[in-house]
Amino acid sequence: MAKGFTDEDDALLAELGVQAEAKKESSRTPREERIIAGFEEIQRFVEQHGRAPQHGEDRDIFERLYAVRLDRLRELADCRAVIEPLDHQGLLTGAQPAPLGVPEDINDDELLAQLGVDDTTPGGIAELRHVRSAADKRAAEEIANRQRCEDFDNFKPLFEQVQKELGAGLRQTRRFERKSEIAPGRFYILGGQKAYVATMEQPTVNEHGNIDARLRVIFDNGTESNLLMRSLQKALQQDPAGRRIVELSAGPLFSDQNEEGDEASGIVYVLRSKSDHPAVAAHRDVLHKIGVTGGDIARRLANAKLDPTFLMAEVEVVATYELFNINRTRLENLIHRIFGPARLDIEIKDRFGQPVIPREWFLVPLFVIDEAIEKIRDGTITGYVYDPKSARLVQRESGHTNIGG
Template sequence: MAKFTDEDDALLGELGVEIETRRESSRTPREERIIAGFEEIQRFVEEHGRAPQHGEDRDIFERLYAVRLDRLREQADCRVLIEPLDHQGLLSGGEPIAESDPEDLDDDELLAQLGVDIGASSDLTELRHVRTAAEKREAEEIAHRQRCEDFDRFKPLFQQVQQELEIGSRQSRPFELKAEIRSGAWFIVGGQKAYVAEMGEMTTTEHGRTDARLRVIFDNGTESNMLMRSLQRALNKDEAGRRITDPVAGPLFSDHQAEDDQASGTIYVLRSKSDHPLVSANRELVHKIGVTTLSVEQRIAGAHLQPTFLMAGVEVVATYELFNINRTKLENLIHRVFEPARLDIEIMDRFGKPVVPQEWFLVPLFVIDEAVDKIRDGTITGYSYDPLKASLVLR
């Protein structure tokens, strides 16, 4: 390298160019690296007026400086080296330990501890695609799914939601709020329908943010035990991510017909006069719930000859007129709500063949009336019947 003369120095000085005289250093490369790293921390303190802090919501460089400062405080040989430079009092509070290996302060190792993966050729000041440890965990939670062992329970729900999307009683809308994530909610994420089957107890993180563990079922028969914030982040990042609205049922039926209404049929609730021991022991609870386009009298005619009526006479205990609805879908909806209380009974038809009737349930009449009210106001899809509590409960 060419040396500058005094005249050159004077000329460069007039041009505002500062010449730094190169001096041979008596420090080892490791010591130079330690000092340089500490000076970066000092510059951060000068710019922000505070020491760097830990936290997954912090900038990656601040987190790196915080880890580096901790290591400098801990290592006795480092403290001795940089204490004369510590005009900001950054070394106070650390407990010195024995001298460590020179590689202990390597930036790549510190970044690895922070959950940051960078290539060998990457420069620290040009980090690309850097993710925090929390982001990596959230991505892993979305990607890591396992086979849903009881998917048969949920498959009919996915089919029903698809039908309701097709007929327009449900809509897909852009995802907006974390509050939309709740037990029983439906979403589209990663091109798949996702059902929040369970939500654990709500907790608060160290940063004051609420979170909860979810059991999310996907339409391909897999499930994930992810955090609510993980699902929120996935929905926000997915350009096609959507929430699926609750169904808008409207007044499915009423006791009075409006001028332009078209009759659809009747919901009927029956009690059996069968002398079967199971029926006799639970006469006030065993009810058949069905839908017919005939008159109820026509529907129950010859009940004692039909397996669906338990080969016995019946008593009509309640009826509800239907207007402008799909009676088959409504019947399926009612049966799904009371599925946990379906009567498990086998009888013989008049030809001596065993038959298992499907429309009989062990449920009190007042709960059926409550279900009717929820069908009227459109909220029934969020409920199921709990036999232990003898009441409708939120799913």
């Protein structure tokens, strides 16, 4: 009769086809039980992968742990004696690896610490601290694997323009955060170099269920790389100086009416010249000077005929827009950037006969200027550029940054 069962119990079990056996008392020590349990984990790995665990930074942390553990089991005679009867896969007779210098009394926790894994962290054994995963290594290799950009001349003006806009305060750099987006037409800073995402292929879903896409990334040193979007994201996140370059959101820059508590900042003015210069006379109806002032306009224009900025001639005010709580210089730079492709190319001599090239006159119809200011007001201007050929504001093409302005 099985130990712990009555005759009735045995009879019932027999009818059910269950043979009750007395539980055997284990004669193994706790240490031997741990040795066997650890070896069985290695055996399960071999069954799943068809090979013994191996060393290497590109290996999964569990595999590396099993590989070191197997080395120790092979080296220690008392361990071999315990598990040899269980070694149906021939693991103990496999090729002997080079000595690792691991202390004989090291436990798994200490071994994990040496491998760069802290088992007390929320993620436990699966989280690496100092050991780069295979994915991290692949991302780093993609970033490092650059080649010469054969058509860099097409992109060089973009980098120059972005640098000017950063200097003028029209763009800012911000830390690249985990949720930041990668998109064509955008600029980033990686490893101290500006990076421009020129194109993005059709996004796909990878084996982990994440959206990814192949990019063409141009760097300001004249090189390029075909990166995966997630590789670029990872590199920007891991770079302490990784940044994204963003345009300032115009927002409600100004209004025709100020609200309570607003402080006046100045006026956007649009002027038309009365000069008899042939280049001016030929385009008088569409030639306008656009400026911003914090003072009285009349005083600003009092000596226009003596100022090459005003083409050494009298001017008339054709439009004004009062603004509140705004950086005047930044706003003026923004307006001039929008209409940069239509800037008048003219040289005027000042009253001393010295040549001067005015920079604030543009061949733009008044109604387009008014439309641009409305778009600045509602914050949508960053999606538009001025097209001199059609004399209108047009939406930017996807992945295209305006070179001229």
